[in-house]
Amino acid sequence: MQPDLQRRVQRYGWDKAVDFYDRAWRQQLEPGQSLMLEKANIQPGEHVLDVACGTGLVTFQAAELTGTDGEVTGTDLSDKMVENAARFASEKNITNVGFKQMDAESLSLPDSYFDVALDAFGTMYYPDPVQSFREKNRVLKQGGRISVAVWGKRDRCGWAEIFPIVDARVKSEVCPMFFQLGTGDTLAYSLKEAGFRDIQTERITTKLHYDNADEALGAAFKGGPVALAYARFDENIRREVHEEYLASIELFRNDIGYAIPGEFVVGWGVK
Numbered sequence: 001m002q003p004d005l006q007r008r009v010q011r012y013g014w015d016k017a018v019d020f021y022d023r024a025w026r027q028q029l030e031p032g033q034s035l036m037l038e039k040a041n042i043q044p045g046e047h048v049l050d051v052a053c054g055t056g057l058v059t060f061q062a063a064e065l066t067g068t069d070g071e072v073t074g075t076d077l078s079d080k081m082v083e084n085a086a087r088f089a090s091e092k093n094i095t096n097v098g099f100k101q102m103d104a105e106s107l108s109l110p111d112s113y114f115d116v117a118l119d120a121f122g123t124m125y126y127p128d129p130v131q132s133f134r135e136k137n138r139v140l141k142q143g144g145r146i147s148v149a150v151w152g153k154r155d156r157c158g159w160a161e162i163f164p165i166v167d168a169r170v171k172s173e174v175c176p177m178f179f180q181l182g183t184g185d186t187l188a189y190s191l192k193e194a195g196f197r198d199i200q201t202e203r204i205t206t207k208l209h210y211d212n213a214d215e216a217l218g219a220a221f222k223g224g225p226v227a228l229a230y231a232r233f234d235e236n237i238r239r240e241v242h243e244e245y246l247a248s249i250e251l252f253r254n255d256i257g258y259a260i261p262g263e264f265v266v267g268w269g270v271k
């Protein structure tokens, strides 16, 4: 897929996902976000960058860790995500965060300014993940830390059929390289290629819990990366994709809903 097209699909897709995102993913992504934050080891007073901040689930936790002597900048490609996070900060009077719309591969931020760079579950969506790590490297001070979380191997993510199901009905794939970073040592190699040292990674298995089929469908189709394609489907196509997706996760249905397996990889290192 052309990089510009991929960015447009992401930008406007996540705009559509904004109102569904927290409900669909807050609890599901928490184990990966927490491990990423633990490995970042944020200290009071530090300057923290949170790339692909979305609604700010990680940004606001980072802001608590760095305290009012520090500051956190959240950036995201989606204007609606950035607006939503900024509104929340203003409503809650959280003064040590700021949000800006920008592409992870081209950060309009100064060199050597941040102590810590974070990215939770954004990197799989970028056309060039290594370039996004180079940009984080550029804006970090010497000795600054990076900590990122991505999805793991495709065959450990029980919800993965969502992509071929949607791709079969659109002109170009939604997330062509989605599982690449979570396969083998790709994340560590990519961080190294971007100039980081002392790189470590940890893989964690998890379960995505949904109370019922509607919740599972909402998370998959409305709250995530296929939201743009889904918004353009008519009622018949929607019915078809719902049926196919529910069939693909049937194995993971239990008495109280769904427990879909997932895997995260967290990687961290130093500039």
Ligand SMILES: C[S@@+](CC[C@H](N)C(=O)[O-])C[C@H]1O[C@@H](n2cnc3c(N)ncnc32)[C@H](O)[C@@H]1O
Residues within 6 Å of the ligand: 007, 010, 011, 014, 029, 033, 051, 052, 053, 054, 055, 056, 057, 058, 075, 076, 077, 078, 081, 102, 103, 104, 105, 119, 120, 121, 122, 125, 126, 127
């Ligand atoms: C799964 S959400 C993660 C949000 C947040 N980090 C969290 O953990 O809840 C992925 C985010 O990546 C953003 N994104 C996708 N492509 C991007 C790009 N090229 N540059 C910056 N952000 C991007 C989307 O807009 C979306 O908000």
